[in-house]
Amino acid sequence: MVKFGPSGNDDLFYEEGHSSTKEVFEWLKNYGLDLYEYSFGRGILLKDETAVEFSNLAKENDIQITVHAPYFINLANPDDLSIQKSYAYINNSIDKLLLMGGNKCVVHIGSCMKMTREQALGNVANNLKSYMEYFDERYNNDNIFLCPETMGKYQQIGTYKEIIDLCTMHKNLIPTFDFGHINCILQGNLNKDEYRKIIEYSFEKLGEFKTKNMHIHFSKIEFSSKGEVRHLTLDDNNFGPEFEPLAELLINYKIDNATIISESKNIMAQDAKKLKNIFYKNK
Numbered sequence: 423m424v425k426f427g428p429s430g431n432d433d434l435f436y437e438e439g440h441s442s443t444k445e446v447f448e449w450l451k452n453y454g455l456d457l458y459e460y461s462f463g464r465g466i467l468l469k470d471e472t473a474v475e476f477s478n479l480a481k482e483n484d485i486q487i488t489v490h491a492p493y494f495i496n497l498a499n500p501d502d503l504s505i506q507k508s509y510a511y512i513n514n515s516i517d518k519l520l521l522m523g524g525n526k527c528v529v530h531i532g533s534c535m536k537m538t539r540e541q542a543l544g545n546v547a548n549n550l551k552s553y554m555e556y557f558d559e560r561y562n563n564d565n566i567f568l569c570p571e572t573m574g575k576y577q578q579i580g581t582y583k584e585i586i587d588l589c590t591m592h593k594n595l596i597p598t599f600d601f602g603h604i605n606c607i608l609q610g611n612l613n614k615d616e617y618r619k620i621i622e623y624s625f626e627k628l629g630e631f632k633t634k635n636m637h638i639h640f641s642k643i644e645f646s647s648k649g650e651v652r653h654l655t656l657d658d659n660n661f662g663p664e665f666e667p668l669a670e671l672l673i674n675y676k677i678d679n680a681t682i683i684s685e686s687k688n689i690m691a692q693d694a695k696k697l698k699n700i701f702y703k704n705k
């Protein structure tokens with residue numbers, strides 16, 4: 423079943439008098455959603471016992487949890503100490519993910535810094551390969567996935583081809599397709615044909631299981647000639663992408679285990695519900 427939910431807490435959740443994320447799982451269930459992404463973007467401050475409480479509350483309310491690893495991770499960095507720190511950020515994120523009973527950890531894989539794209543991508547590939555060896559030793563778990571994300575700025579590593587190619591390296595790597603970011607890189611040209619190319623490339627390189635279990639970030643995003651500028655909401659009329667053609671393709675290609683997170687500004691649960699309504703009307 424394709425699942426829908428927000429990244430973080432919607433303004434409406436707070437306006438209705440809630441303040442603690444412990445309350446969000448029941449709130450999401452009542453709102454008609456079944457997925458929640460917890461962001462460690464600015465650091466991993468969540469206590470273990472709170473993570474376990476989230477796990478229980480999520481299970482009671484049939485909410486699947488995913489996490490987003492810190493933004494500081496950069497597997498292209500030529501400095502070994504920085505790489506060890508990146509590995510530690512990923513491990514800590516996955517440790518909390520397991521306590522929360524979740525199964526997908528989103529990660530921004532790297533940035534070019536002052537290197538050529540080729541050098542940066544080579545570093546990312548080597549370091550990701552080494553990391554996945556640690557991952558096997560540490561977790562030995564077929565049910566948790568590290569999910570490198572397609573990125574929205576040109577100096578970041580993470581075109582859809584780069585991400586899909588990196589995900590061929592290990593069975594526990596599944597792509598996060600952030601279609602808002604992909605649309606920024608394509609300067610607004612993410613139409614049905616482009617969506618189809620991405621899906622077909624994923625089937626070709628990664629096969630059925632990974633493609634049908636893809637993680638998706640969906641929001642409209644403003645872009646400039648440098649790429650991503652800022653996240654918008656679905657009712658924005660100036661920037662894309664549109665969800666309808668993607669929904670049709672997900673249904674036609676039977677991508678029926680995708681997890682779809684809305685990262686709309688401030689109203690991510692309300693927009694996740696809109697995406698869900700578009701998807702199930704199509705179905």
Ligand SMILES: [Zn+2]
Nearest residue numbers: 490528530571
């Ligand atoms: Zn992200």
